[in-house]
Amino acid sequence: MAVRIGTRGSALALTQSQQTADLLAGVGGFTTELVRIRTEGDVRTGSLASLGGTGVFVAALREALLADRCDVAIHSLKDLPTTGEPGLSIAAIPARADHRDVLCARDGLTLAQLPAGSKVGTGSPRRAAQLRALRPDLEVLDIRGNVDTRLGRVPGLPGNREDAPGDLDAVVLAAAGLARLGRSEVVSEYFEPEAMLPAPGQGALAVECRVEDAPERPAHGGPAKAEGALAHALAAVDDADTRLAVTAERALLARLEAGCAAPVGAYARRKGSMLHLDAVVCAVDGTASLRLTKATDGLTEVGATLLGIELAEDLLAGGAADLADLGA
Ligand SMILES: NCc1[nH]cc(CCC(=O)O)c1CC(=O)O
Numbered sequence: 001m002a003v004r005i006g007t008r009g010s011a012l013a014l015t016q017s018q019q020t021a022d023l024l025a026g027v028g029g030f031t032t033e034l035v036r037i038r039t040e041g042d043v044r045t046g047s048l049a050s051l052g053g054t055g056v057f058v059a060a061l062r063e064a065l066l067a068d069r070c071d072v073a074i075h076s077l078k079d080l081p082t083t084g085e086p087g088l089s090i091a092a093i094p095a096r097a098d099h100r101d102v103l104c105a106r107d108g109l110t111l112a113q114l115p116a117g118s119k120v121g122t123g124s125p126r127r128a129a130q131l132r133a134l135r136p137d138l139e140v141l142d143i144r145g146n147v148d149t150r151l152g153r154v155p156g157l158p159g160n161r162e163d164a165p166g167d168l169d170a171v172v173l174a175a176a177g178l179a180r181l182g183r184s185e186v187v188s189e190y191f192e193p194e195a196m197l198p199a200p201g202q203g204a205l206a207v208e209c210r211v212e213d214a215p216e217r218p219a220h221g222g223p224a225k226a227e228g229a230l231a232h233a234l235a236a237v238d239d240a241d242t243r244l245a246v247t248a249e250r251a252l253l254a255r256l257e258a259g260c261a262a263p264v265g266a267y268a269r270r271k272g273s274m275l276h277l278d279a280v281v282c283a284v285d286g287t288a289s290l291r292l293t294k295a296t297d298g299l300t301e302v303g304a305t306l307l308g309i310e311l312a313e314d315l316l317a318g319g320a321a322d323l324a325d326l327g328a
Pocket residue numbers: 076077078079172173174175176177178201202203204
């Protein structure tokens with residue numbers, strides 16, 4: 001019997017679901033098939049999908065898992081709410097792809113090379129705030145749509161359709177999504193976290209399944225226990241360092257009680273025996289921000305969670321809630 005992989009129908013979702021299906025099947029013991037889960041957001045026009053945010057898609061995939069219409073669901077971790085779903089488990093977090101945001105500008109321009117007044121599109125308050133802080137002289141515009149639609153707003157990018165509008169000078173997107181779609185040649189600049197902190201979980205995927213199919217992970221570390229071919233594969237594709245990093249980033253987000261549209265950036269990575277976490281909360285107009293860093297030698301799920309909570313409390317003590325509407 002094939003393991004049914006539930007996925008959204010966008011090009012990005014289909015690509016990352018197929019790549020993850022191949023990763024799981026590569027461990028051996030089963031085949032996979034993609035099951036496309038339709039949502040209300042898919043059948044109506046783009047504006048509803050953006051209104052409902054990604055929450056409607058996550059909810060539809062979770063409903064399909066609980067109703068046994070699929071066995072596994074693949075999510076972009078940065079779109080996944082920090083609250084879990086009873087009966088389901090984040091059974092695997094594969095190694096993170098590129099965590100960075102990128103600029104895709106006309107004529108290969110970097111951010112520093114864009115003329116004053118250039119129009120830069122992004123749908124993310126986090127990216128807008130950090131862009132405005134770096135270049136207050138640019139015009140940052142709110143844009144919507146899938147990756148192809150967004151790239152189509154910039155004239156002359158390789159791979160754009162002939163009839164694309166090309167009405168902006170640049171857009172900012174996630175490196176990981178472009179890489180998964182094979183469109184990295186549109187990138188004119190990669191932003192290191194020092195310039196722009198990514199969204200918590202950016203570049204990482206989450207594989208969710210019903211709790212009875214998930215490998216058992218001891219709370220204080222040690223190898224996961226897996227019964228059955230699927231649980232074994234889920235344990236095998238899990239990346240411990242990525243899991244630690246995104247656990248810290250998401251614990252921070254949860255403690256800030258920040259929504260997915262809040263202007264909060266966070267990036268954690270393991271360096272030797274330490275886990276480092278950088279985070280920023282920005283005023284959306286880019287005039288103020290609070291950026292802090294913290295590290296721990298507690299390289300367990302508990303240690304990573306505490307790191308995120310403690311850095312969030314440092315940010316709150318520094319006035320993060322007055323800077324930004326965290327509930328956005
Ligand atoms: N919010 C949309 C979204 N969700 C996941 C990705 C791809 C990158 C990733 O997996 O983090 C994107 C596109 C983007 O932000 O450019």
